[in-house]
Amino acid sequence: KQEVTQIPAALSVPEGENLVLNCSFTDSAIYNLQWFRQDPGKGLTSLLLIQSSQREQTSGRLNASLDKSSGRSTLYIAASQPGDSATYLCAVRGSQGNLIFGKGTKLSVKP
Amino acid sequence: EAEVAQSPRYKITEKSQAVAFWCDPISGHATLYWYRQILGQGPELLVQFQDESVVDDSQLPKDRFSAERLKGVDSTLKIQPAELGDSAMYLCASRPRQGARTEAFFGQGTRLTVV
Numbered sequence: 001k002q003e004v005t006q007i008p009a010a011l012s013v014p015e016g017e018n019l020v021l022n023c024s025f026t027d028s029a030i031y032n033l034q035w036f037r038q039d040p041g042k043g044l045t046s047l048l049l050i051q052s053s054q055r056e057q058t059s060g061r062l063n064a065s066l067d068k069s070s071g072r073s074t075l076y077i078a079a080s081q082p083g084d085s086a087t088y089l090c091a092v093r094g095s096q097g098n099l100i101f102g103k104g105t106k107l108s109v110k111p
Numbered sequence: 112e113a114e115v116a117q118s119p120r121y122k123i124t125e126k127s128q129a130v131a132f133w134c135d136p137i138s139g140h141a142t143l144y145w146y147r148q149i150l151g152q153g154p155e156l157l158v159q160f161q162d163e164s165v166v167d168d169s170q171l172p173k174d175r176f177s178a179e180r181l182k183g184v185d186s187t188l189k190i191q192p193a194e195l196g197d198s199a200m201y202l203c204a205s206r207p208r209q210g211a212r213t214e215a216f217f218g219q220g221t222r223l224t225v226v
Contacts, residue, residue, distance in 0.1 A: 004153070019133075031212050032212050034214065036213065041200075041222065042219055042220070043115075043117075043202055043217045043218050043219040043220040044154070044202065044204075044217035045216070046214055046215070046216060049214045050217070051212050052212075070142075089153055089154075090198065091153075091215075093215075094145050096159075096161060096166075096167060097161075097166065097167075097206075098144060098156045098167060099144075099154075099156070099204075099215055101153030101154050101155070102153050103151070103152055103153045104153055
């Protein structure tokens with residue numbers, strides 16, 4: 001059974017710092033991996049989608065990497081801003097089609 | 112920009128009452144999911160549809176939960192009777208089609224509180 005773990009559970013950084021969020025999964029037989037952002041009480045906003053054949057994807061200040069063989073992904077956020085404060089979730093998709101999520105990393109960026 | 116629409120945004124119901132949530136996926140998306148997210152946890156799949164057919168409902172508590180997508184477009188998730196432990200965020204998501212390496216899009220969710 002696929003399990004997704006995100007470390008750390010919470011992170012607090014000063015504005016302007018670069019930071020890395022980690023995601024690991026137990027079964028490397030995935031189709032793709034998706035990173036989401038969730039603001040309090042809101043739904044999920046898709047940030048980046050990495051296919052299993054890709055090593056990384058970039059969108060603005062965000063860069064996500066994928067090492068499928070070792071079951072790891074990282075989300076790198078450059079020059080963090082207070083508006084980046086949210087919970088970040090990673091999810092893997094296997095052959096069944098559904099997404100399996102980690103518990104998320106709650107990020108707080110202090111002005 | 113196309114969005115997944117969900118209603119209501121918030122719902123407070125008494126224990127043992129019936130409650131229903133509605134989801135309208137992005138136009139043309141064949142795959143629709145219902146997820147439940149307990150506070151502080153990641154979302155967990157309840158049911159997955161491909162068009163009007165259920166693909167996976169193995170985690171759906173079928174004694175009290177039901178889901179339908181009659182015309183393969185919008186979907187309804189029902190709980191009867193509601194229990195205190197059902198308090199959670201209910202999220203709907205859609206994708207263009209199953210099996211393809213496509214991105215999933217989520218709605219804003221319905222926050223259910225059972226009192």
